[in-house]
Amino acid sequence: MTRLQTALDAIDNANAKDPNLDDGQPEALLYGQRMSEEANRLFPNASEALKIAARGQHIERWVLKRADFPEGRAGYLSWRRELGQHHANRVSEIMADAQYDEEDIIAAGAMLRKEGIKRNEEVQALEDIICFTFLKWYFAPFAAKHPHEKVVDIVRKTARKMSADARVRVLAEFELPADLAAAFEAPAA
Structure with a gap:
């Protein structure tokens, strides 16, 4: 092993x-x-x-x-x-x-x-993995339990944590309503 x-x-x-x-x-x-x-x-x-x-x-x-x-x-x-x-x-x-x-x-x-997020490639890679895992398996159940405003806020926060490449990939892999997709289209803060 x-x-x-x-x-x-x-x-x-x-x-x-x-x-x-x-x-x-x-x-x-x-x-x-x-x-x-x-x-x-x-x-x-x-x-x-x-x-x-x-x-x-x-x-x-x-x-x-x-x-x-x-x-x-x-x-x-x-x-x-x-x-x-x-x-x-x-x-x-x-x-x-x-x-x-x-x-x-x-x-x-x-x-x-999460030391060095946005500065350390591997720390950022882990954050991107976390965000994709959330979007793929946990987002829909979360969204079903919360008001739309909170969902939009969480999506914006998620997108800000991601690398530019990961945000582009999200748009290619997930069908999101326009207001949620906009969070991934905007440059990361």
Whole structure:
């Protein structure tokens, strides 16, 4: 077994313990598999660090509950920062156990903490993978539960996080209503 497969299996084993289910499977496990599918599709020549970061994007997400953080934007941002750090720490442990060198471990951690988005190619690639995964599997259920204004706002925020190439690809791959497509047509802020 390769060290890549060893790392991916370890992430899957951790995520298989998610008590939350989606489509009859542990949520984090299914999300990681979907992230890997999009990573392989969007970036077929991705580094192993990027492939591992994609799979581990939500590793053990359920251990830090949003309800355990203060209400409001500040509480939400604190929760997201702590989640990113938790994901990076767990993936780093798994990569070390799989005999990855420090450079690859540091790279994956930076991706998971989103350090250098818009400046670091691999951090941006992970963000693009996250956005495509959201649009492909999670957008429709989200949109069905929220008012249209909130949906438009989320789509704008999603588009701003993406690279120019990814925004072009979204327009080619998804049939979006005009007001949502406009978010991907505009230059990223």
